[in-house]
Amino acid sequence: MGEHQPESIDDETLYKVSQIFKALSEPTRIKIMYVLNKGEHSVNQIAETLGMLQSTVSHQLRVLKNLRLVKFRREGTTIYYSADDEHVFKMMEQTIEHARHN
């Protein structure tokens, strides 16, 4: 809090930041995050809600999972995903507000 911007950004941080933005740069993944922000959903539930193939959702969930933007728990053969990071969603909301008013 209250920190000033460093003169330069180290390569590792730069890469991480770019990856997070990239993860949120595809409508499919934004939609998935939007669904998950309402609460836990299984892969099939997400696919049904969004009218997408199970495979498509699973592939994209992997991207979000690798960046720890979503977490999951297993219950039998079903896997429930949920948002792992409130902070990231606040960032999304900010951007959504920005997009709506521009």
Added chain:
Amino acid sequence: MGEHQPESIDDETLYKVSQIFKALSEPTRIKIMYVLNKGEHSVNQIAETLGMLQSTVSHQLRVLKNLRLVKFRREGTTIYYSADDEHVFKMMEQTIEHARHN
């Protein structure tokens, strides 16, 4: 402020949001924004600072310009670019902080 998340996100907003995130998903463009946040820079100044070709910077500035993330003014044959949106940079800082602590 204080608004709740809408049930769904309209396609136009969704597209805009994805475009903004996409613009910030490339290290080159993040670096450019990082330089511009320190103040006005010409295209050549940015290229020299970052050790990139003028053409590369110009191409990427066009992307940022189209999304109104940067603004510019002409002075003779020189064009000075600067960040157009403090809001977006705050979002970047949030993400940078997030990336640093994860």
Added chain:
DNA sequence: TCAATATATGAACATATATTCATGAAATAA
């Protein structure tokens, strides 16, 4: 007009990735 400087742009190439289809893997129940 002509030269010099700064920036923009078009084409080409290489690379990245989203989606689909087919199939594999894991857990459960009979």
Added chain:
DNA sequence: TTATTTCATGAATATATGTTCATATATTGA
């Protein structure tokens, strides 16, 4: 074990885009 359900994964294809090179455009000054 076998069948069923749910999810993950690999291959293939199409598409998008970042960078480079060459060149065009715009402004200024002589």
